[in-house]
Amino acid sequence: MFETVAIIGLGLIGASMAKTIRARTGCRVLGTDRDEAVVQKALLCHAIDAKATNEALAGTDLVFLCLYPAAALTFAQEHGDALKGAVVCDVSGIKRWICERMSAVASANGFTFVGVHPMAGKERSGFDASDSALFQGASFLMVPCDAPVSVQRNLADFASLLGFGRTVVTTPEEHDRMIAFTSQLPHVLACAYVQSPCCPKHNGFSAGSYRDVSRVARINETLWTELFLENREPLCQELDLLIENISAIRDAAKSGDAETLRTLLRKSREIKEKLGE
Amino acid sequence: MFETVAIIGLGLIGASMAKTIRARTGCRVLGTDRDEAVVQKALLCHAIDAKATNEALAGTDLVFLCLYPAAALTFAQEHGDALKGAVVCDVSGIKRWICERMSAVASANGFTFVGVHPMAGKERSGFDASDSALFQGASFLMVPCDAPVSVQRNLADFASLLGFGRTVVTTPEEHDRMIAFTSQLPHVLACAYVQSPCCPKHNGFSAGSYRDVSRVARINETLWTELFLENREPLCQELDLLIENISAIRDAAKSGDAETLRTLLRKSREIKEKLGE
Numbered sequence: 001m002f003e004t005v006a007i008i009g010l011g012l013i014g015a016s017m018a019k020t021i022r023a024r025t026g027c028r029v030l031g032t033d034r035d036e037a038v039v040q041k042a043l044l045c046h047a048i049d050a051k052a053t054n055e056a057l058a059g060t061d062l063v064f065l066c067l068y069p070a071a072a073l074t075f076a077q078e079h080g081d082a083l084k085g086a087v088v089c090d091v092s093g094i095k096r097w098i099c100e101r102m103s104a105v106a107s108a109n110g111f112t113f114v115g116v117h118p119m120a121g122k123e124r125s126g127f128d129a130s131d132s133a134l135f136q137g138a139s140f141l142m143v144p145c146d147a148p149v150s151v152q153r154n155l156a157d158f159a160s161l162l163g164f165g166r167t168v169v170t171t172p173e174e175h176d177r178m179i180a181f182t183s184q185l186p187h188v189l190a191c192a193y194v195q196s197p198c199c200p201k202h203n204g205f206s207a208g209s210y211r212d213v214s215r216v217a218r219i220n221e222t223l224w225t226e227l228f229l230e231n232r233e234p235l236c237q238e239l240d241l242l243i244e245n246i247s248a249i250r251d252a253a254k255s256g257d258a259e260t261l262r263t264l265l266r267k268s269r270e271i272k273e274k275l276g277e
Numbered sequence: 278m279f280e281t282v283a284i285i286g287l288g289l290i291g292a293s294m295a296k297t298i299r300a301r302t303g304c305r306v307l308g309t310d311r312d313e314a315v316v317q318k319a320l321l322c323h324a325i326d327a328k329a330t331n332e333a334l335a336g337t338d339l340v341f342l343c344l345y346p347a348a349a350l351t352f353a354q355e356h357g358d359a360l361k362g363a364v365v366c367d368v369s370g371i372k373r374w375i376c377e378r379m380s381a382v383a384s385a386n387g388f389t390f391v392g393v394h395p396m397a398g399k400e401r402s403g404f405d406a407s408d409s410a411l412f413q414g415a416s417f418l419m420v421p422c423d424a425p426v427s428v429q430r431n432l433a434d435f436a437s438l439l440g441f442g443r444t445v446v447t448t449p450e451e452h453d454r455m456i457a458f459t460s461q462l463p464h465v466l467a468c469a470y471v472q473s474p475c476c477p478k479h480n481g482f483s484a485g486s487y488r489d490v491s492r493v494a495r496i497n498e499t500l501w502t503e504l505f506l507e508n509r510e511p512l513c514q515e516l517d518l519l520i521e522n523i524s525a526i527r528d529a530a531k532s533g534d535a536e537t538l539r540t541l542l543r544k545s546r547e548i549k550e551k552l553g554e
Contacts, residue, residue, distance in 0.1 A: 138484060139483075178479065181475035181482075182483035183483075186489065191526065191544075198455055198457075200551070202455070204416050204445040207398065209460050209464065210460070214549065214554070217546065219545060228526075228530045228538060232531060236527055238475070240527070241472075243520055243527070246469040249505075253506060253516075258503075261498075262499065265502060268469075268496060
């Protein structure tokens, strides 16, 4: 299906992809990173077979751009020649912004672009946090853009080979709206939550609820500032709604309105129960 | 230290206490519940040694009231005679409201009241969700009220015997302020979060962040309505602050202010890092 796969950017997602592909397929894996020390580490621990030099890149079938969105676009623009004929996927967490721009670069340079989003992560980043088990059972979101069905099918099969639980084909718009809710909102929440003056004193007074809500507050502020800004409309819509919903609960509590409070909480319980969660 | 312990209310916390005490101490464990079928089940699976009838209650050294706060107060008022001489603990999640009222009942009836709060829970409730491992390593919060030091020491030793990680002695005011942040806020958040129209469609687009934030939205609305109302001042203070902090992030995103956004997120990351989390 694919013989040589190149991973550009060996952070948490890129290096986890490299390790997973090496562990579960017969593909030759090339990799590179702006930090040469990371490339050496990846070579030493067999996360990659060889460095993805510009020459090596020219012979690859499949390229995963595991960079921040703007950097992925710049890479594709600067290496358009070497990417010719390849299937190129970015793995970033936003899709309208990148698909629109990448589609243009792809047709200008003769490569096939598919936006993908492996729905897995960790509150730690970087090569050292990478793990060949990170994607097991996770969703593989795929935004086909103009890619032929045969390429989409190959990518879905490849994702299955890597241990993803399922491939979900979506549009840039649906992707960004859903991700604003499932991923970006929890990150905003976690960051806002830990800013309470109670937070530094939580030890001894906390358990699972604190841990779960605050987990992703250990955020990579450079990456997430970019992701939030590139997805600001759906994100701000969700945030407006969330503030409204929190305010309704607060107002009921403040005024001692047990009936309204109970109704609001019951509504939430029923949503979770209906989902079987 | 204690020979006979009675558990009033065999829901998640009460039955988990009963099972833990049976598993880890030589105490005789009595138990009761407003639902007679639950008492029978508890007897059958040896979660309790015998039913805590009114007569049996009179001979116990230690009583845990594992009921909603108002129900715990009513029980103590109605069974004051039988509780005479015992150490009586309520385990509910609020302490100013209950300590003030229970202290009066305690001195009127000659028992010793200590407010405690085992910092462990689950998103499921009831006897069937109970587990003798629930409290392992958890904090045991203790609000001594007027209890002598010897009683406090005995309770702390007992908690240690049960596998709690540590006992934290606190005041009703500190307890309620911290719990508003560590426990009540995440519950409000989870409930507000799942009310987004995106929630029922999250499947395939979600991973750990969604799961963690939404987990406790499967809420017991009767219990939590009571807890929220009995702790409304600290809770509403925390909610006001949270809404303010979320709004600051939203405003920065909405206006495309990368610098402010990055500064806000960095602040959160640094708080988590300083805590070593």
